[in-house]
Amino acid sequence: MNLDELEVQMSTLLFRVVSWCRTLTGRILHIMRRYILARTIPVHKVQNPSLVEYFEYQIGGTIGLIKKDAWFRYRFFGEYLQKHALLGEIQSMLCVGCRNAYEIDYFTSLGVAKVVGIDLVSVDSRIFRMDMHDMNFPDSHFDAVYAGDSFEHTYDADLLAREFVRVVVPGGLIIMSVPANEETDHVDRLFVSKADDIYDIFGSACDKVILEDDFCDDSGITRALRLIFRTRSVEA
Ligand SMILES: C[S@@+](CC[C@H](N)C(=O)[O-])C[C@H]1O[C@@H](n2cnc3c(N)ncnc32)[C@H](O)[C@@H]1O
Numbered sequence: 693m694n695l696d697e698l699e700v701q702m703s704t705l706l707f708r709v710v711s712w713c714r715t716l717t718g719r720i721l722h723i724m725r726r727y728i729l730a731r732t733i734p735v736h737k738v739q740n741p742s743l744v745e746y747f748e749y750q751i752g753g754t755i756g757l758i759k760k761d762a763w764f765r766y767r768f769f770g771e772y773l774q775k776h777a778l779l780g781e782i783q784s785m786l787c788v789g790c791r792n793a794y795e796i797d798y799f800t801s802l803g804v805a806k807v808v809g810i811d812l813v814s815v816d817s818r819i820f821r822m823d824m825h826d827m828n829f830p831d832s833h834f835d836a837v838y839a840g841d842s843f844e845h846t847y848d849a850d851l852l853a854r855e856f857v858r859v860v861v862p863g864g865l866i867i868m869s870v871p872a873n874e875e876t877d878h879v880d881r882l883f884v885s886k887a888d889d890i891y892d893i894f895g896s897a898c899d900k901v902i903l904e905d906d907f908c909d910d911s912g913i914t915r916a917l918r919l920i921f922r923t924r925s926v927e928a
Pocket residue numbers: 750751754761762765788789790791792795810811812813822823824825839840841842845846
């Protein structure tokens with residue numbers, strides 16, 4: 693065998709090893725996602741193929757970024773709540789789709805007595821594994837719901853809005869950021885371009901807008917909506 697043939701054979705072998713490692717990694721990730729899913733979601737939902745796919749995409753997106761600290765999101769809201777003396781009315785807060793404990797620690801450090809989170813994956817005892825569309829909390833359980841870039845991950849926006857409103861006290865606060873004018877994909881599924889798109893989903897449950905902030909890029913296009921609103925105190 694001459695040197696050229698040896699080089700070709702070595703390259704072929706290397707290519708095969710790399711592809712084999714990729715397949716193996718893919719299979720291991722698939723098993724991990726299924727395992728996490730089975731521990732998180734009730735069996736009747738796991739049997740629904742389109743929801744299985746939905747949850748697998750969400751979990752896949754989250755485990756790769758599990759240590760990310762999106763401080764710019766929660767700090768923006770924390771500073772606003774402090775500045776406008778709204779923190780005093782929040783004794784309990786739910787962080788929906790918190791991914792890890794950074795936002796829980798932050799709101800706790802601001803003096804909120806009870807802060808818990810939910811996500812499909814849990815890396816902290818204060819984070820409960822739950823589907824945000826179907827939470828295991830009683831009605832009117834929290835003074836505020838915080839959703840930092842998680843609402844757009846919905847598979848049913850109307851159902852999700854109803855669930856947010858259900859778990860927060862009437863007249864309580866919904867605090868949320870949502871990417872705007874972004875292409876949707878399997879993970880980020882809801883397209884919104886303006887605050888009214890969100891208010892329309894909440895309908896009459898959205899009572900009083902407290903903060904409506906459009907975060908724009910250099911060309912003036914809204915890239916994120918940052919909203920705080922109160923839910924309706926008494927059913928109309
Ligand atoms: C973009 S991350 C936002 C994380 C964090 N709140 C932040 O501000 O960076 C969206 C989070 O929502 C979670 N999520 C997606 N679908 C969910 C569902 N149906 N129920 C609960 N959490 C979900 C994901 O696992 C992920 O951690």
